[in-house]
Amino acid sequence: MNSLILGDNLEMLKRVDSESVDLIYLDPPFFSNRNYEVIWGDAGEIRSFQDRWLGGIPHYIDWLKERVREMHRILKPTGSIFLHCDWHAQAQIKYLILDSVFGEPNFRNMIVWQRTNTHNDAKKKLANVCDVLFYYTKSDKYAYKPQYTAYDESYLSKFYKHYDNKGRYRISDLSSPNPRPNLTYEYKGYKPPEKGWAVSRERMEQMDKEDMLVFPKKMEGRIQRKKYLDEDKGVLVGDLWADIQNVQPFSSEKIGYPTQKPEKLLERIIEMASNEGDIVLDPFVGGGTTVAVADRLKRRWLGIDQSVQAIKVTEMRLMQQRDLFSQPFEIQLLKYDFDTLRYQDAFEFESFIITQFGGIPNVRQRGDLGIDGKSKEGVPIQVKRSDGIGRNVVDNFQSAIMRYDKRLYEKHQLEARPIGYLIAFSFGKGAYEEVARLKNVDHVNIQLVKVSEIVPMAHRPKLQVTQTVFQSDKKGLSNVQLVATAQSDCEIQFYSWDLDYKSNIGFRPSILLDKKGEQTLSLKAGQHTIAVKVVNDDGLEALEIVRLAV
Numbered sequence: 001m002n003s004l005i006l007g008d009n010l011e012m013l014k015r016v017d018s019e020s021v022d023l024i025y026l027d028p029p030f031f032s033n034r035n036y037e038v039i040w041g042d043a044g045e046i047r048s049f050q051d052r053w054l055g056g057i058p059h060y061i062d063w064l065k066e067r068v069r070e071m072h073r074i075l076k077p078t079g080s081i082f083l084h085c086d087w088h089a090q091a092q093i094k095y096l097i098l099d100s101v102f103g104e105p106n107f108r109n110m111i112v113w114q115r116t117n118t119h120n121d122a123k124k125k126l127a128n129v130c131d132v133l134f135y136y137t138k139s140d141k142y143a144y145k146p147q148y149t150a151y152d153e154s155y156l157s158k159f160y161k162h163y164d165n166k167g168r169y170r171i172s173d174l175s176s177p178n179p180r181p182n183l184t185y186e187y188k189g190y191k192p193p194e195k196g197w198a199v200s201r202e203r204m205e206q207m208d209k210e211d212m213l214v215f216p217k218k219m220e221g222r223i224q225r226k227k228y229l230d231e232d233k234g235v236l237v238g239d240l241w242a243d244i245q246n247v248q249p250f251s252s253e254k255i256g257y258p259t260q261k262p263e264k265l266l267e268r269i270i271e272m273a274s275n276e277g278d279i280v281l282d283p284f285v286g287g288g289t290t291v292a293v294a295d296r297l298k299r300r301w302l303g304i305d306q307s308v309q310a311i312k313v314t315e316m317r318l319m320q321q322r323d324l325f326s327q328p329f330e331i332q333l334l335k336y337d338f339d340t341l342r343y344q345d346a347f348e349f350e351s352f353i354i355t356q357f358g359g360i361p362n363v364r365q366r367g368d369l370g371i372d373g374k375s376k377e378g379v380p381i382q383v384k385r386s387d388g389i390g391r392n393v394v395d396n397f398q399s400a401i402m403r404y405d406k407r408l409y410e411k412h413q414l415e416a417r418p419i420g421y422l423i424a425f426s427f428g429k430g431a432y433e434e435v436a437r438l439k440n441v442d443h444v445n446i447q448l449v450k451v452s453e454i455v456p457m458a459h460r461p462k463l464q465v466t467q468t469v470f471q472s473d474k475k476g477l478s479n480v481q482l483v484a485t486a487q488s489d490c491e492i493q494f495y496s497w498d499l500d501y502k503s504n505i506g507f508r509p510s511i512l513l514d515k516k517g518e519q520t521l522s523l524k525a526g527q528h529t530i531a532v533k534v535v536n537d538d539g540l541e542a543l544e545i546v547r548l549a550v
């Protein structure tokens with residue numbers, strides 16, 4: 001399942017199976033000794049992530065190395081990794097981390113990406129306009145597809161200077177590079193090249209019929225062929241990437257996340273080093289560029305970040321580009337939304353909470369004799385998706401356990417070990433009394449476990465939207481001011497707006513990151529449905545729909 005996971009990536013990487021990922025792209029903090037903020041209007045700035053290292057470069061290298069080691073374990077034997085960095089630490093990263101973890105023989109390239117054009121603010125040194133991407137593989141067997149880029153205009157006007165109704169073309173040679181006696185024939189009176197033609201007579205006739213041949217004015221001349229630009233892959237890409245621009249300030253791709261990388265960069269990496277269906281991991285997912293591109297290129301993906309903003313902005317970005325063919329994905333936050341858990345499908349909730357409890361949920365929903373799953377030691381588990389669970393539920397569970405596995409019941413009773421776990425949102429006094437009675441009188445140990453002991457829970461924010469419609473302007477457009485205000489147990493992270501909300505499609509953010517929750521819109525006369533989402537520090541969200549007639 002495609003997943004976005006909130007948390008420190010070292011902890012999360014440890015939970016990923018070994019040899020399960022095909023391609024890793026990581027864009028960690030560069031040891032730039034800066035903090036990266038998202039600048040919000042004049043209200044001030046919000047911290048996205050830090051890149052300061054008290055212990056200097058040794059601290060940074062240690063920190064990154066233990067993560068790269070986990071990535072090495074997670075990569076399939078045929079896997080590839082791209083580590084994005086810059087001049088700050090690239091030398092140490094190559095020598096102290098990548099050569100030592102992946103081994104020098106698995107070094108493929110040091111790609112230099114020209115991130116920006118020269119700017120004249122460098123004092124008595126050259127401007128830093130490049131980043132470095134180290135490309136390693138886990139072994140000498142790996143997916144690799146050569147990449148091509150478009151010719152620049154000067155090359156095109158020099159070579160592809162001909163046009164016909166099929167397009168732009170260049171005139172290119174039709175002679176065989178190697179001696180081909182079987183392809184040495186006269187065609188329409190034109191002599192063959194010394195080593196013969198590059199095509200058979202049948203093919204030559206076919207090309208002639210399709211007007212793909214260029215006949216010389218004189219008979220002693222050489223027949224050549226038309227090579228169309230659209231059948232030409234372009235220039236083979238090397239390790240200098242100067243043809244991919246960084247995300248431009250006003251480009252529609254810009255989402256406002258600091259250090260966001262251009263999608264073209266990830267397109268090239270994912271196309272070059274993976275195939276459709278492969279699994280792509282980005283453990284520093286940030287604004288979500290890798291997983292947005294992987295999703296579009298029909299790769300499966302896993303994105304991790306420690307910042308709630310990063311995970312939620314990435315979620316909004318994926319929703320923005322969703323279409324009917326997009327793959328489903330899940331989000332794993334650190335805290336779970338109380339209401340979502342409570343009103344989730346009962347069986348889904350049972351499976352989720354038993355898994356989070358470290359147990360094995362039943363695969364079947366019906367006929368489970370009141371046992372919804374079991375712990376790793378085989379101890380029965382029952383889940384009640386309600387509050388104030390009473391004495392009778394405890395008693396019924398005890399009989400269910402007896403029915404389910406009498407031998408285990410008696411063995412654990414003898415060894416004073418738990419005979420069952422009863423999970424619920426909360427328990428009534430009767431339940432605690434009954435459990436105590438069973439323990440003291442019958443030496444039967446039933447454990448009562450609250451959902452909040454298994455998963456940290458929080459309440460989603462509450463959201464209101466006020467609207468003010470101003471006089472319509474000369475063009476008949478009405479100016480509408482929408483102000484969203486939210487209440488939450490913790491900080492508000494940001495708002496997102498869908499300015500043309502359709503309930504059958506769901507939330508498609510047109511404005512991803514709005515810190516203030518205020519929008520002034522010029523709307524045509526008519527009905528408008530606008531939706532706004534608010535995200536709080538726990539990553540929990542609320543949605544409000546505004547219907548406007550102007």
Ligand SMILES: C[S@@+](CC[C@H](N)C(=O)[O-])C[C@H]1O[C@@H](n2cnc3c(N)ncnc32)[C@H](O)[C@@H]1O
Nearest residue numbers: 008009027049260261284286287289305306307
């Ligand atoms: C340079 S940004 C990545 C930008 C991303 N490539 C993009 O195109 O938007 C680095 C990201 O790493 C995250 N990060 C830093 N330390 C982390 C850690 N220990 N675990 C998980 N994420 C971390 C930061 O929150 C930040 O979002």
